[in-house]
Amino acid sequence: MRSETARVTFLPGGEAASVPVGVTVLEAARIAGVEIYATCGGKGTCGKCIVRIEEGAPGPTRPAVRPVRIPPGWHLACLVEVAGPLTVRPRYIVRAHG
Numbered sequence: 001m002r003s004e005t006a007r008v009t010f011l012p013g014g015e016a017a018s019v020p021v022g023v024t025v026l027e028a029a030r031i032a033g034v035e036i037y038a039t040c041g042g043k044g045t046c047g048k049c050i051v052r053i054e055e056g057a058p059g060p061t062r063p064a065v066r067p068v069r070i071p072p073g074w075h076l077a078c079l080v081e082v083a084g085p086l087t088v089r090p091r092y093i094v095r096a097h098g
């Protein structure tokens, strides 16, 4: 079985990691050493983890129990999956140590 990885880079600091395809952007951030503000812990209900995808095509978005409204052009990091190389700009970063 082949396990694919994709490089995900986080702005503005440029922290990056190769992560398994199919993880969420929030999980990719943790792997890269970037802590995105995620009040609900990844349930898709707080809307704090929003990110802009600056390069690359995002993967599928997982369903939320109680979907939160987010501005157009933004994605919930805890629900959108990595399908290929991405450059991502989170709106709120707690801490980055890449």
Ligand code: FES
Residues within 6 Å of the ligand: 037, 038, 039, 040, 041, 042, 043, 044, 045, 046, 047, 048, 049, 050, 068, 076, 077, 078, 079
């Ligand atoms: S962590 Fe709350 S919506 Fe993503």
